[in-house]
Amino acid sequence: MKTHIYVDGFNLYYRAVKGTKYKWLDLNALCQKLLPKARIERLNYYTARVAARPNDPGQPTRQDTYFRALRTIPHLRIIEGNFISKPARLPLSDNLNKIVSVLRTEEKGSDVNLASHLVHDGHMGEYEQAIVITNDSDLAEPIRIVRDELRLNVGILCPSKYLNPQLKAVITFAKPIRAGVIQASQFPETLLDAVGQFHKPTEWR
Template sequence: MKAIVYVDGFNLYYGALKNTPYRWLNIRKLCQIMLPRDQISQIKYFTALVNPRPTDPNQLTRQQTYLRALQTIPSLEIIFGHFLTHEIMMPLAPPKSGYVKVIKTEEKGSDVNLALHLLSDGYKNAYDVAVVVSNDSDLLLPIQFVKKELGKKIGLLNPQKHPSKVLIANVDFVKNIRKGVLSKSLFPKRLSDSRGSFMKPATW
């Protein structure tokens, strides 16, 4: 069946990739392995440019290099949200008392963008099956709408240890993203595009 894959970039990263050797992930390879019977017409990757912490000033550079790698995939589109960083007061954990000022970083817009594209593509009859790479239960309502109102099939590639129970109950299939598949789905260390050749970040 004709499929469009919708990737929640941060849910994928924090659920399956952070602190692993699999961060240089070729998402199209991953999808081809996990969806062998489907024709993947497009992959939409939802993310935001990070605000580097003082302790990791190269964080944005690494992310931009990875996004450059993703852009070598012809059928992949990157849709950006944004980050908000602000200071807030948080309570200390017992037995300590009082409050401490912390820097809170929030990624905004990706879940809304994903939901809008999922619904819009469904209305346009752009896919037979929609595949969501996320475990975010905030996507429940658009997933229900696609299945019940638009009559489309919808599946979940789960990057987290345990898939959301509410999402499981409302999709046609769930496949967990496992280490074995990730290890077979990496870009080569060196890639090239219209700007020249580039390498996987050394600290990865």
């Protein structure tokens, strides 16, 4: 079945990858292991560029290296949102009467981009089956539109232990992304692209 994959990059990272040594994740290998009968023709990865932090100045470099690895997958596209930082005044958790000024950083665009492409591609007849990697209930409505109004199959590969009930109500099927399949779906430590050889970040080894 002609299949398009839509990956909520930050949802996948924070729910299944962060805190592990398996960040060098080959998304195509992961999807092929979980969907052995699917004919995967497009893989869209939705994310945003991270910024350097005082305690982790190498974060953007590692992300760039990972993007480079992902681009070795011929049918994969990286679609970027962005981070917006703005000052906010919030109470302290241990003293609600004390208000402090903080810099709040929010990721914008990824969910909207994923939802828009999911519905648009389905409307244009570009796939027979869509797979969304997420556990974010914000995507329930576009998934419902594709399944109920466009009459197309929509599956979830869930990066969390439990599937969100709002998603469960609108999908065709779901499969969990277990730690073992993530471990078995890593890129080789050394890869080659048109620029040359590059390696898995040292911090991820």
